[in-house]
Amino acid sequence: MERNHVEELVAAAKQRDPEALAKLCEELHPEVYRYMLRRAPREEAEDLANEVCLRAVKALPNQQGFFPAWLYRIAANLLTDRHRRRAVRNEVLVEEGGLTVSSDSGSFTREVDLRIDLEQAMAGLNDQQRDLLYLRFVEGYDSVEIGEILGKSAEAVWAQQMRALKVLRGRCVTQEAGQ
Amino acid sequence: MNTLDMILDRCIDDLLRGTTVAECVSRYPQYREELIPLLQAAESLRELPKEEPRRDAVRATLVRVGTAMAEQVEADEAPQAAGSSGGRILPFRISRPVRRLVVGLAAVIVLVILGGASADTVPGDLFYPLKLAKEKVTFGLTTKPGHRAELRLTFADRRLEELVKMADSDGEVDPNLVRRLLKQGALALKDARPLPNDRLQVFLKKLEHFNMYQKTVLEQIAPRVPKSQRPLLERAIDMCGERTRWMSRSKPESVRSSPPPSDSCWGNGCD
Numbered sequence: 001m002e003r004n005h006v007e008e009l010v011a012a013a014k015q016r017d018p019e020a021l022a023k024l025c026e027e028l029h030p031e032v033y034r035y036m037l038r039r040a041p042r043e044e045a046e047d048l049a050n051e052v053c054l055r056a057v058k059a060l061p062n063q064q065g066f067f068p069a070w071l072y073r074i075a076a077n078l079l080t081d082r083h084r085r086r087a088v089r090n091e092v093l094v095e096e097g098g099l100t101v102s103s104d105s106g107s108f109t110r111e112v113d114l115r116i117d118l119e120q121a122m123a124g125l126n127d128q129q130r131d132l133l134y135l136r137f138v139e140g141y142d143s144v145e146i147g148e149i150l151g152k153s154a155e156a157v158w159a160q161q162m163r164a165l166k167v168l169r170g171r172c173v174t175q176e177a178g179q
Numbered sequence: 180m181n182t183l184d185m186i187l188d189r190c191i192d193d194l195l196r197g198t199t200v201a202e203c204v205s206r207y208p209q210y211r212e213e214l215i216p217l218l219q220a221a222e223s224l225r226e227l228p229k230e231e232p233r234r235d236a237v238r239a240t241l242v243r244v245g246t247a248m249a250e251q252v253e254a255d256e257a258p259q260a261a262g263s264s265g266g267r268i269l270p271f272r273i274s275r276p277v278r279r280l281v282v283g284l285a286a287v288i289v290l291v292i293l294g295g296a297s298a299d300t301v302p303g304d305l306f307y308p309l310k311l312a313k314e315k316v317t318f319g320l321t322t323k324p325g326h327r328a329e330l331r332l333t334f335a336d337r338r339l340e341e342l343v344k345m346a347d348s349d350g351e352v353d354p355n356l357v358r359r360l361l362k363q364g365a366l367a368l369k370d371a372r373p374l375p376n377d378r379l380q381v382f383l384k385k386l387e388h389f390n391m392y393q394k395t396v397l398e399q400i401a402p403r404v405p406k407s408q409r410p411l412l413e414r415a416i417d418m419c420g421e422r423t424r425w426m427s428r429s430k431p432e433s434v435r436s437s438p439p440p441s442d443s444c445w446g447n448g449c450d
Contacts, residue, residue: 018245021244021248022241025241025244026241029236029240030232033231033232034229034230037230045232046232046236050236053240054240054243057248118227119227122227134227136191136195136224137195137221137224137225138229155184155185157188158184158185158188159184161187161188162184162217165220165221166217168220168224169219169220172223
C-alpha cells in the first residue's frame with residue numbers, strides 16, 4: 001500500500017467517512033492477516049485480523065504517528081493478550097519456532113517446491129527476523145518504515161536484515177547440499 | 180554502523196525496483212564477494228507467497244466495523260438527543276453528519292451485501308452479471324494508471340478462480356471465461372504503459388509472475404476437462420508461456436515503444 005494513500009484514507013476515516021473506513025479495512029485486513037498467519041492457523045488468523053481491524057477503528061480518533069506501526073502494535077498487543085489468556089488455560093497459540101503453515105493453505109502456489117524450501121528456510125529465523133523480511137519483501141516497507149514498526153533505528157534494521165539474510169543463505173545452502 | 184549493512188539495504192531497494200543482482204553488485208565491486216550470496220538470498224524472498232484472506236473474512240470484518248461505528252455514533256449522539264427532543268416529530272435528533280454517516284454506512288452495507296451475493300459466482304449463475312457490472316463500475320471510477328493496471332490483475336485473478344471452480348464442479352470450462360482471463364492480462368500491460376520506468380519495471384515483474392502462476396493453474400486444470408476443450412486450454416497455456424518469456428526479456432522503454440509479440444491476445448483479438 002502506498003504511504004500517501006494510507007494517510008489520506010486514515011485522515012478521512014478519522015472524520016468518520018464510511019467509505020474511507022471501509023476501504024481502509026479492506027486494504028489493511030490482508031496485511032494484518034498475513035502477520036497473524038505467521039503465528040496462527042488460517043481460520044484463527046482471519047479472526048485475529050478481524051479483531052485487530054475492529055480495535056483499530058475504535059481507537060482511530062486517538063491514532064498518531066506512522067499508521068502501520070500503530071496498527072502492528074495493536075496486533076502484537078492482541079496476540080499478547082490471547083497468549084496470556086491461553087497460557088492460563090494451558091493452551092498454546094503461538095507455536096514454538098515460528099512460521100505456522102496452516103494445513104488448508106493449499107493454493108497452487110504452495111505446491112511449488114522452491115517456495116516450500118524457502119518457507120522451510122524462513123522457519124529457521126527468529127520471529128523478529130522473519131517479520132522484518134516479510135515486511136521488507138512481501139509488504140514492501142523500506143528500512144526506515146520497518147524501524148518505526150519494530151521500534152528500532154534504521155541502522156539496527158540494516159544490521160538485523162543482514163544477519164537474517166546470512167542465516168537464510170546458510171540454510172538454503174544446507175538444503176541444496178542435502179538434496 | 181557497518182557500511183556493508185547500508186550498502187546491502189540500498190541494493191535491496193534497487194532489487195525490489197527491478198534491478199538485477201549483477202547490476203547491484205557492479206556498483207560496489209569492493210563488496211562483491213559478500214554481496215552476491217546475500218542478494219541471491221534476498222532475490223529468492225521475492226518468491227514468498229502473498230497470502231490473501233478469504234473474501235468472506237474481509238466482508239465479516241467490514242460488517243463488524245460498520246456495526247461498531249454505528250453504535251459508537253449512537254452513543255456519542257445520545258446525550259445531545261436526550262436534552263433536545265422537544266417540538267419534533269421524532270423523539271430524537273439526527274444531526275447532519277450522522278445522517279451522512281448513516282446514509283454512507285447504508286451504501287457500504289448494500290455494496291457489501293451485493294458483493295457478497297455475487298462474489299463467489301461463476302458464469303451461468305444468477306448474480307454473475309452483477310459481479311461483472313460491479314467490476315466495470317470500480318474500473319470506471321479508477322483513474323490512476325497504476326491502480327487500473329492492478330485492477331486488471333485482480334479481475335484476471337478472479338477469472339482464474341472462476342475457471343478453477345467451474346472445472347472442479349462441472350468438469351468443464353467456459354471458453355469465453357478463458358478469453359476474458361487472457362484479455363485482462365493484455366489490458367493490464369496496456370494500462371501499465373504510462374507508468375514511470377521504475378514502477379513499470381516492478382509491474383512487469385509482477386505480470387510475469389502472474390502469467391507463470393496462470394500457466395501453472397491452467398496446466399493443472401487441463402487434464403480434468405473434456406478432450407474437446409483441451410486445445411483451448413493448451414493454447415492459453417502456450418500464450419501464458421510466451422507472455423512470460425516476452426516479459427522476462429522486456430525493458431520498460433521497449434514495452435512503451437514497441438508492440439508486444441505476435442500473440443494476438445496482447446492486442447484486441449481476445450473478444
